[in-house]
Amino acid sequence: MTTNAVISADFPAGLALAQTLGLTTNTNTEQPGRAVHVIARADQATLRLGLQPPHQGVIEGAAPWHQGGQRFLLHLERGGLGLALTTASAYAEDAALPFAQALSHYLRDAGFVCPSTDLQLVVHEALANALIHGNLAVNATTSGSVEDMLRFCELVEDALADPARAGRMVWLSAAIIGSHLQIAVEDQGAGFQPRAGRNADIRPHGLDLIAGSVHALRRENDGRTLLLDVTLEQRQLPRQAFAQVSILIVDDNPFNCRMLEALIQTLGVGHIRVANDGIQGLEAITEHCPDLVLLDVMMPRMDGLEMCRRLRTDHALSDLPVLFITALEDAKSRTACFAAGGNDVISKPIDTDEVLARVRVHLQNALLMAKLNAYRNRVRDEMEAARATQASLVPTDEHLNAIRRRTGLSIQGVVESSSELGGDFWTLFEAGPRHLGVLAADFSGHGLPAAFNVFRLHVLLSRLPRRPPPPALMMAQLNRELKTLLKLGEFAAVFIGLIDLNEGTLTYAGAATPPPVLIDTLGRASFLDIAGPPLGAFTDPDYDEWCVPFPPGTSLLVYSDALVESESGGKLVCDDATLLRWATETAPDACMVGTILNRFRAHIPGEPPDDLTLLHIRRPFDDQENAAAN
Numbered sequence: 001m002t003t004n005a006v007i008s009a010d011f012p013a014g015l016a017l018a019q020t021l022g023l024t025t026n027t028n029t030e031q032p033g034r035a036v037h038v039i040a041r042a043d044q045a046t047l048r049l050g051l052q053p054p055h056q057g058v059i060e061g062a063a064p065w066h067q068g069g070q071r072f073l074l075h076l077e078r079g080g081l082g083l084a085l086t087t088a089s090a091y092a093e094d095a096a097l098p099f100a101q102a103l104s105h106y107l108r109d110a111g112f113v114c115p116s117t118d119l120q121l122v123v124h125e126a127l128a129n130a131l132i133h134g135n136l137a138v139n140a141t142t143s144g145s146v147e148d149m150l151r152f153c154e155l156v157e158d159a160l161a162d163p164a165r166a167g168r169m170v171w172l173s174a175a176i177i178g179s180h181l182q183i184a185v186e187d188q189g190a191g192f193q194p195r196a197g198r199n200a201d202i203r204p205h206g207l208d209l210i211a212g213s214v215h216a217l218r219r220e221n222d223g224r225t226l227l228l229d230v231t232l233e234q235r236q237l238p239r240q241a242f243a244q245v246s247i248l249i250v251d252d253n254p255f256n257c258r259m260l261e262a263l264i265q266t267l268g269v270g271h272i273r274v275a276n277d278g279i280q281g282l283e284a285i286t287e288h289c290p291d292l293v294l295l296d297v298m299m300p301r302m303d304g305l306e307m308c309r310r311l312r313t314d315h316a317l318s319d320l321p322v323l324f325i326t327a328l329e330d331a332k333s334r335t336a337c338f339a340a341g342g343n344d345v346i347s348k349p350i351d352t353d354e355v356l357a358r359v360r361v362h363l364q365n366a367l368l369m370a371k372l373n374a375y376r377n378r379v380r381d382e383m384e385a386a387r388a389t390q391a392s393l394v395p396t397d398e399h400l401n402a403i404r405r406r407t408g409l410s411i412q413g414v415v416e417s418s419s420e421l422g423g424d425f426w427t428l429f430e431a432g433p434r435h436l437g438v439l440a441a442d443f444s445g446h447g448l449p450a451a452f453n454v455f456r457l458h459v460l461l462s463r464l465p466r467r468p469p470p471p472a473l474m475m476a477q478l479n480r481e482l483k484t485l486l487k488l489g490e491f492a493a494v495f496i497g498l499i500d501l502n503e504g505t506l507t508y509a510g511a512a513t514p515p516p517v518l519i520d521t522l523g524r525a526s527f528l529d530i531a532g533p534p535l536g537a538f539t540d541p542d543y544d545e546w547c548v549p550f551p552p553g554t555s556l557l558v559y560s561d562a563l564v565e566s567e568s569g570g571k572l573v574c575d576d577a578t579l580l581r582w583a584t585e586t587a588p589d590a591c592m593v594g595t596i597l598n599r600f601r602a603h604i605p606g607e608p609p610d611d612l613t614l615l616h617i618r619r620p621f622d623d624q625e626n627a628a629a630n
Helices: 013-020 044-051 070-077 087-092 096-110 119-135 146-160 254-265 278-288 304-312 331-339 352-391 397-407 447-462 471-485 576-585 592-603 623-629
Strands: 004-007 024-026 036-039 057-060 081-086 169-177 180-187 216-220 225-231 246-250 271-275 292-296 322-326 344-347 410-416 424-430 435-443 492-500 505-511 517-519 525-527 546-549 555-559 612-618
Touching: 004 013, 013 024, 013 036, 013 057, 036 044, 044 057, 044 081, 044 096, 070 081, 070 169, 070 180, 070 225, 081 087, 081 096, 087 119, 087 146, 087 169, 096 119, 096 169, 096 180, 119 169, 119 180, 119 225, 246 254, 246 278, 254 271, 254 292, 254 352, 271 278, 278 292, 278 304, 292 304, 292 352, 304 322, 304 331, 322 331, 322 352, 331 344, 344 352, 352 447, 397 410, 410 424, 410 592, 424 447, 424 612, 435 447, 435 612, 447 471, 471 492, 471 505, 492 555, 517 576, 525 576, 555 592, 576 592, 592 612
Parallel strands: 004 024, 004 036, 036 057, 057 081, 246 271, 246 292, 292 322, 322 344
Antiparallel strands: 081 169, 169 180, 180 225, 216 225, 410 612, 424 435, 435 492, 492 505, 505 546, 517 525, 517 555, 555 612
8 A cells, every 4th residue: 555645734844755765755735634744843743633534653854874774665655644743742742542442443444443452551651662772872771769759850851852852753653463453663773682680670671561461562663662562352232223223325226235134234233225316216225314324336217326416415414424435536536525425435246345344434433423413412302401591590679579569779780601501690699678789799700610609609698597698708707617628729709788778888709709890870880899818719808898979879880700701803892991981881771781792792703702690789869769769
């Protein structure tokens, strides 16, 4: 098999390197087919991209090739995977992890598993042995003590600081050979010859961890090449796994249909249907919804290409596996099958083992996709239920209307989450006749963790006495509770206010919350003084308390930091000056929350980048008369 190479645009020297290695160069990076990527410098992103199907791996062209790489090239020729990296890159980017993950996919696609071997452990130990004891020449053992381990790490870091050693190449590759997976690690170290004495196991240090989990372990090239053979087993699902599966065969040749039907039955497929052309095939798909389609190309009335193009226009059928079976062998015809929407192409005359292997793989993938979709739908439904539950924690319109009738206060609030669930929350609590308490919280993070913390806070608030303590004391009590409940790094920004309608005051305390806006009786807006550490972050901090006039005609705007920290086009959507202007431009009888939210959405449509809370409490000029009348 010819090994193709795709040369990175920023690495023109890669062309000469590929030619020296005997690779066929390919300049089409969009559709390279199976190829190895030749790049100047490797990182995690390029490693993962270069190991994703149909790619075969990555060659980092930063160092010359000598004393190694032969097994690497051989494995690529056999259709395997490979990484050719400098020691510095392989060590820094933890190359063993993406390579082991790619190996698992490589084996799965080939229909194999290695149940008795931990591939990630095998690859990690083999690569570490080549890097540390080979290229970096760190020939030290450790007793396992902390001091020895620290000294060992220092030796490795010192070796990596040496450009000569850090620049040595290491080749990590693997390919299926017979009934085994052969893994090779080649280095450019000084080589290794076993010798008698106390340190006889220096070079193969760590390999005893994996020797028992591989079929064979041997060395070549004076110890610079380590070969590991891993026993493989055919990956099969029990026959009953396909008992409910439905396959549609579309072919105008009755003999081909009978042969394919008999072949597919050996997999235990429960439902097999046949259509003789593309029109019948589309009708059968509409009526029976198969799990996989085996499709001939050349048929009367409607050929397979047109049939596939039409079914792909239906969004519901976009994931339906379609395997073309064709006698057309030229590359253009096979490409046309994929362009029409096919998932795979099987050549005629068919090889029974190939057909079974490909059908099995696509059915397994389809079953996994069905499970994934079912899981995704279940999670979506559960998240929607959780979101509805979280929304029920804030005061309802009925509750707000009752408060307005009792106190005259007009209250509007909204919480918009940046994901299905969020960490923002606001509520009101009774604090005596003609008194009203208000709390707004913004927990760090998003999603489920933040939402769980909202529920925790709601439970804590439900335990408050009928006459809650003053805001600063209440803040301290909540902090003590949350400090024991929240994980390290979790905290909450909180505002607590107490409105006394008899005295006409607002008493409040804050915990790392942005300063609320007070709009006075003349319509002038200003920020309130506020300060305090976040809840749940520190043990027994002090919280200050402020008191400001809150006569009729005054209103209060409380908000979370998403309002004043969100950006659009590299600029703040709502800085401090803009917020004050928006507050003063809203008519007294208008909905300030709706006005500000609409202006915010004009710059950031859809979900906000962070959870957003807006809460406006207005005390009308005639609130005393309204409250007395009710």
